[in-house]
Amino acid sequence: MAPTKAPDSSRRSDRSRRAIHDAALALVTEVGYRRTTIEGIAARAGVGKQTIYRWWPSKAAVLMDAFLDLAGRAAEDAGAGAGSGDTGEPAPGIPDTGDLAADLKLVLRATVDELNDPALEAPTRALTAEGIVDAKLGAEFVHKLLDPQLALYVTRLRAAQEAGDVRADVDPRTALELLIGPLMHRWLLRTLPLTHAYADEIVDCAVGGLAPRA
Template sequence: MVKKPAPDVTRRSEKSRRAIHEAALALVGEVGYRRSTIEAIAARAGVGKQTIYRWWSSKADVLLEAFLDLGEQAGQKPCEIPDTGDLAADLRAVLRATVDELLDPRFEAPSRALAAEGVVDEQLGREFVTKLLEPRLQLYVRRLRSAQEAGAVRPDVDPRIALELFVSPLAQRWLQRTAPITHEYTDTLVDYALHGIAER
């Protein structure tokens, strides 16, 4: 008899992990964070809920990891903001890319659900900020510090506060749907943040 090779446990686990990620993202987009359960994720992924609990401690952990993994698959893992020597151009470029990501159907529903639920769920909110938001904000901090060293930004400016001048309005408009988010809008935010609104 020809002995069959043993099943590849690693590949099978990876397949299950991907299925769980996809199920979690789809569910939260369809029914929201609160109505998404470990049981529902397991059923949709075709795995036992004990499989999920073996790898994650909560649905928040599942969803956050799934969202991070989705970004990496799409080539949107946070990376340094290019320093071309033109701060305004660099900020416009990264904010335009952010608009494109926020409007991408793959990202919009799960990211909106996470952000909204994080407002009322303190623990989830902290994890959302720590794992997803803060690493991206630190990219702005480093680029603004580089601009300070080059003399393009005043030395007394706190980069962590300054970045909120263009990041926070974009996030608020996106979350509240008060108006469309566009490249033109973020270009204007950069102009206002860097030059102010007083008469030049």
């Protein structure tokens, strides 16, 4: 008789984690952060509540982990689509074609698409709002998600400084806030539609202010 193969516990854990991630994101999209509960996530994922508490201390931690996983997969998909040649490798960071405005417009338009994507919008709003009242969660959100993305802008703006397209006295960290700040302000307050045209306008205004003076 052939020996019975032992079940792969790591594969089962991966399936459970993914099911919990998907359940958390689905619930926060459908009913909002306040009405999302650990019990609801467990029921939706088909796991016991104790399984969730074994891996995460709170629903905020579950949602943070789920959103980071979702954002990572979205970045991989976007990178694969932006690969060059036949290698299929993603192009790292913000493109540097030598045209700063065009490169920034490309990235800000992609950001607009992400913020308007229903799959990403609800968990992003939930984590942003909860991070305001929960300092620990807010710091984790910034450290794990925002800082790595903002660092890409700093790198591209420094390259533009070296090329003479941005004034040497400009702080790249301040400069990137001229790009990201207006976009997030409109998105958070829902004052007006978030569009590619608005992203382009932000870039034109910001790059015009950052350019070397005659």
